[in-house]
Amino acid sequence: MAGVEFIIGLTVGLGVCVWQHYHWKKRLKKLIKSVSNQDDRSISMPPLYLLRREVDKLDWERRQAVQERDNWQRLIDRAPIGYLLVDEENQLLWCNQQARTLLKLDRWRWGEVRLLLELVRSYELDLLIERTRKSQQSQEKEWVFYFTRHASAQDEDFPSFDNQVSSKTVQAIALCGHSFPLPGRQVGVFLINRQPIVELSRSRDRTVSDLSHELKTPLTSISLVAENLLDRLQNPERRWVEQMLKETNRLTNLVQEWLELTRLEADPTKVLKYESINVHEIIDSVWQTLEPIAKKKQVTLTQIGDYSISIDGDKSRLIQVFLNLLDNALKHSPVEGEIVVSLDSDCCKLEESREDEVSSIEPQVIIDIVDSGTGFVSSDIPHVFERLYRGERSRNRKASDLSGSGLGLAIVQEIIQAHGGFIEAKNHPDLGGAWLRVKLPCDPKNPI
């Protein structure tokens, strides 16, 4: 009897064992299947062996990934552009060598987590990162980073007053930052050193203006000689000299405009002589000088808005602004077209206060000039105020019409900015023509 019980017990025990083993194997297979991406053919092998193989494979992949990550990290560390990684609390997690040089991060140690502001005292960089995190969109910003030297505690001998003058306390470097939002509210920033470009463009401008200065005297004597020659010559030679004189004058104008532009840029406020001016009267007088051309083209000028608006500004310079703007508008208007100038004073409007801009309640004058031409090509709009920039197609002039120097709008912008104002170019949504909007402060001591 005991033998039978023993056998039954054994059978049940074995059964349970087999059942459990079967289940365990099934789960193991399922697990392997879930981690493995191989086909079912090899699944007939012992599951433990399969598991071993999968673990080995994963381990190999992991090592591979680590290797790859290290490579990337090493690459970024030695990249010629700076890189910063900042976490959600604005702590610097990592930065590469170039970033350390650009931002003078000599107090940062590898693996140290500190507030970025503790290491780099740059409001602009902080703002760029905050904006990126808030908008969750990549941002771009150019600014000049100033680094003020500080006396470090290790220095036994402090910078004395006299050697202080020789070594620079404040250093400036022009930077361009591109920031990208990352998961976990982290932000990555690439920094590009713009200093060489800034210096290069400065030296280029200097070269060109020096050159213009040198060109001025010989050009004047050439045109004098040509004028003298004109009286003594008959056709066809006379016509050639006339052509020469015209081209020489064009060149003289270009040189003069360039010099004017350079002077305005170098010291905008010093060049201006302020007086009270009625805007409407200025535009009227400018239009009178342009009348002959306008009549030929049968273009009319319509002025709307408040005629009594007056501002403090440099009269001759503002005349030049409106001359350039209206001349442009005239050139691009079709025959029997219309130019609309609207004046508006904006004395109590509150500018939208953005985070980095203090709200302004300064009274300002808004002057809109809209022509009835075809407008700007949209790809040209960001460049229209650049020196010597010419639009690609529709606004490109015919060879016969090539009278402008390509400096007109650049001069306009420079003068407006010297007055503390602002100019923008776009196309009018309703009329379709080019739309130039000038904003000038009523009182130039309070710029917009």
Place this chain on the structure above:
Amino acid sequence: MTLFSQTSNSERTQLKRSVKQVQQDVLRMGTLVEQSFRLSHQCLFVRDIQAGENVIYLEKRIDRYYRQIELDCATLMTLQSPVAQDLRLLSALMQLVRDLERIGDYAQDITEMALKLVHYPPHSCMDRVEAMSEYAQLMLATSLVALADLDAKAGENIKKLDDTVDDAYEYLYDLLAHQRDVPGVVEPILLLGLIIRHLERMADHATNIGQRVSYIVTGRRK
């Protein structure tokens, strides 16, 4: 018991985070003050008028930070009841932002005086004043670094730097005050006298910042 310690723990981390936030705002304000000082320097010595206009905007922003930080510190001190270093930090920060704000004010004053000074030919002692202004900037930078690093020793070092500025002030004062046969109006000399006084005050406030940092770390006032 566990629940209690957990809440107190989360309160502690909450306090830590808030303190860090305030610290960050102070540093932000510091960058603005530094920039304001730099712009006033440019306005005065490079005659960059645009810089002068920017100082006014910066000043408004500095004021906003000043008020907000003071309020945040007071709120944290009453609601979170911090102890030891956190308490010292918050109370010292409240004082410290006042020093920063004063430096910003002086920078604005200097800018206004610089705009008046533009009409006169540069004075012969301008180089010394420029060196003094640069030195004061160096002191401000040093005190801001000390604040960022919470460096207790920096307070003493900055005090030594301040002596140099004081000497420069004395020297320049004598130079300006004992000038004889002044041609034309005395306004430029008056303005320069005020400017060096302002610079000396700015350096003093920078020294204060350094001392307050020492207090935060050690708890001892000197």
